Structures are given as C-alpha cells and as structure tokens.
Amino acid sequence: MATKTVQDLVVPVGVTLDRFIMHSQSAFPYATGELSQLLRDIALAGKIINREINRAGLIDVAGGNGTENVQGEDQQKLDIVANVRFIRALKNGGEVCAILSEEEEDIIHTGNDHGKYVVAMDPLDGSSNIDVNVSIGSIFSIYRRVTPINGPASMEDFLQGGRKQVAAGYILYGSSTMLVYSTGDGVNGFTFDQSLGEFILSHKNIGTPAEGKIYSVNEGHYHSYPPFVQQYVAQCKSRNFSARYIGSLVGDFHRNMLKGGIYLYPSTKKDPKGKLRLLYECYPLAFIAEKSGGKASDGFGSILDIVPQSFHQRSPLYIGSAELVDDVVKG
Incomplete structure (x- = not known):
C-alpha cells in the first residue's frame, strides 16, 4: 500500500469568510473594522435562515401566513421569520443605526x-418557492450614513442613490447556500460548509461573461410587455438561446452571472413602473453586476444612476x- 503524504491526509479547508474579510479589510474605504463586523452579522443571519429553510417542512414555517406586507403582497411564514432574524442580527451586531426592509413600511x-x-x-x-423546494435568496445593500453620528437615521441615509453603496450582496439558499458580495473591489462567493458552520471562499473574483446564451423572463406576461421587450424575446428565440426562468430573482441572477445571460423583469x-424594488432588489444586484463586469438597466440607463x-x-x-443588456436597451 502506498504511503500517503501529509498533504494527502490533511486537505486544506479553504479560506473562511472571516479570514477573507480580515485580509481584505485594508482595501475597504473605511478600514476601521465596522464594515467587517457588519458583513459577519449578515453572514450570521444567513446561517440562521439557512437552518430555518432546511427545517421548513418539519417546524411549520412553510406556506402563507394569511397576512400582507406593506407592498400588498401575501406574506409567507418564512418572510416574517427571515425579517426578524436579520433585524436581530443587525441590532445585536451594533454597527447599523437603521434598517429598511421590504416587509416594513418605514425605517x-x-x-x-x-x-x-x-x-x-x-x-x-x-x-413562495420554498413549498416546492426551489432556490430562494436574501438581498442586502449597505450605505455609510450621511446624518450625524449619535443621532437618529433619516430618509436621506437610504435615498443616497445606488452609486453610494459601500457594499452589497445576496445569500442564495439552494442545493448549497452561498453568500456573494462586493465592497467595490470585485465580487466573491462563499459556500456554506454545514459540517464546519463556516462560509468558505469558493468563487473568487467572479466575472460575468460579456455574452451568453440564456434569457430569463416570465413569458406568461409576454403580451403585456413593451414592444421592444417582445422584439428582444423573439430575437432570443431566433438565436436559439436557452430559456431559463426559476421565478426567484437571486437564483436567476446568480446563474446568469456565472454562465452568461440576461434577466428581464419589464414594466x-x-x-x-415595474415591480421590483429599487433600493433593496435592483440597486444591490446592479452593484454586483457592474463589479463583476456585467450591466443593469431600467431600459433607459444604468439602474445605479436612477435618483x-x-x-x-x-x-x-x-x-x-x-x-445582452446593451442589445435589449437598444431595442
């Protein structure tokens, strides 16, 4: 029998999220530790939500709750659970003075x-996809406040515009759980190792291919879309693109970022005026898209330039x- 070396017996675990953040801190615009801790707090919330999702069928947190959120949308039980988990993690972390959530009307x-x-x-x-075991996600956007420290946050702290984000990202709960984020210097992805309870660097310096063969759109609303979108979808078909639509924004975006493609959610x-929320869906994903070499538009210009x-x-x-984004915007 061949003798195994130490390298064969002890395979490296990889770079943990905490270690990556620590080593990257010098690249942060404000390298005093607060942003590093905030990212750890978000990762902690992601771990807890991952646990809740994995137990959804066992502890009665799947399905609707019989209530509506501020958007007038039916709330799922897990919407409420995830909202509470994030708020608790961010409050306890101590680095955030205020939060804006899709599930809450005000600050x-x-x-x-x-x-x-x-x-x-x-x-x-x-x-709503949790009932059928389909990928879902959490999306976050971070701003450095503009109001005075030691006072309450206000509307202007959140309405700075997409270019003012200091970090943004998402957590994808699927066949594996991934945290993907950027602080402005590239995009990196971390896969959650259940056995260690740690996010491990798995996708370093993600780059979105300039071209792709995938289009993601809900074609059930085709006849209600603007003419330029209908024309683009027809063009995708004529070019033999693959139609891939999960109905989960994070899942569809993540796939297209890695493989090359376009996600369309038209008016x-x-x-x-469209349906996706600018501040906590469009802005953060547009930030990730641009930092990975992709683009994001509302059909007229960059999402990040919308006031x-x-x-x-x-x-x-x-x-x-x-x-692909340039193609559809040109119409």
Whole structure:
C-alpha cells in the first residue's frame, strides 16, 4: 500500500469568510473594522435562515401566513421569520443605526445611534418557492450614513442613490447556500460548509461573461410587455438561446452571472413602473453586476444612476451580460 503524504491526509479547508474579510479589510474605504463586523452579522443571519429553510417542512414555517406586507403582497411564514432574524442580527451586531426592509413600511431604528451604516434588505426573495423546494435568496445593500453620528437615521441615509453603496450582496439558499458580495473591489462567493458552520471562499473574483446564451423572463406576461421587450424575446428565440426562468430573482441572477445571460423583469400594463424594488432588489444586484463586469438597466440607463424618490420605489430591470443588456436597451 502506498504511503500517503501529509498533504494527502490533511486537505486544506479553504479560506473562511472571516479570514477573507480580515485580509481584505485594508482595501475597504473605511478600514476601521465596522464594515467587517457588519458583513459577519449578515453572514450570521444567513446561517440562521439557512437552518430555518432546511427545517421548513418539519417546524411549520412553510406556506402563507394569511397576512400582507406593506407592498400588498401575501406574506409567507418564512418572510416574517427571515425579517426578524436579520433585524436581530443587525441590532445585536451594533454597527447599523437603521434598517429598511421590504416587509416594513418605514425605517427600523436599531437603537445603535452610534452606528455608521444603514442596511436596505429584502430578507427573503422568492419565498413562495420554498413549498416546492426551489432556490430562494436574501438581498442586502449597505450605505455609510450621511446624518450625524449619535443621532437618529433619516430618509436621506437610504435615498443616497445606488452609486453610494459601500457594499452589497445576496445569500442564495439552494442545493448549497452561498453568500456573494462586493465592497467595490470585485465580487466573491462563499459556500456554506454545514459540517464546519463556516462560509468558505469558493468563487473568487467572479466575472460575468460579456455574452451568453440564456434569457430569463416570465413569458406568461409576454403580451403585456413593451414592444421592444417582445422584439428582444423573439430575437432570443431566433438565436436559439436557452430559456431559463426559476421565478426567484437571486437564483436567476446568480446563474446568469456565472454562465452568461440576461434577466428581464419589464414594466407591464398592470405595473407600468415595474415591480421590483429599487433600493433593496435592483440597486444591490446592479452593484454586483457592474463589479463583476456585467450591466443593469431600467431600459433607459444604468439602474445605479436612477435618483431614488421613496423607500419602496419600483423599477423595471434588465441585468446580466453586458452585451445582452446593451442589445435589449437598444431595442
């Protein structure tokens, strides 16, 4: 029998999220530790939500709750659970002075008025898919507050615009759980190792292919889309693109970022301003898209250049490989 070397017997675990954050801290615009801790707090919330999702069929947290959120949408039980888990993690972490959530109408003040950051989030996007075991996700956006420290946060802290994000990302709960984020210097992905309870660096410096062969859109609303979108979808078919649509924003975006493709969520006759929320869905994913070499548009210009007017403002979204986004925007 061949003798195994130490390298054969002890395979490296990889770089943990904590170690990566520590080594990367010098690249942060404000390298004093608060942003590093905030990212750890978000990762902790992701671990807890991952546990809740994995137990959904066993502890009665799947399905609808019989209530509506501020958007007028039916709340799933896991929407409420994820919202509470994120708020608790961010409050207890102490780095965030205020939170904006899809599930809440107004600012959530954490009581940490000394905190230098605010977070806008969609605690659980696509949660209706949990009943059929389909990928879902959490989306977050981080801003450095502009109001004075040791005072309450206000509307202006959240309405700075997408270019002012200091970090953004998402957590994808699927066949494996992944945390993907950027602080402006590239995009990195970490896969959750259940046995260690740690996020491990698995996708370093993610780059979105400039081109792709995948288009993701709900074709059930085809006849309600603007003519330029109908024309683009027809063009995708004529070019033998593959149609891939999960119905989970994070899942569809993640696949297209890795493989090359475009995700389309146009305006419709019913929702002329679009349906996705600008601050905590479009902005953070647009930030990730641009930092990975992709693009994101509302059909007229970059999503990140839209001037926000309200907390729950909506927008169309065309996001993914740069050349594909350019094609659909040109119409």
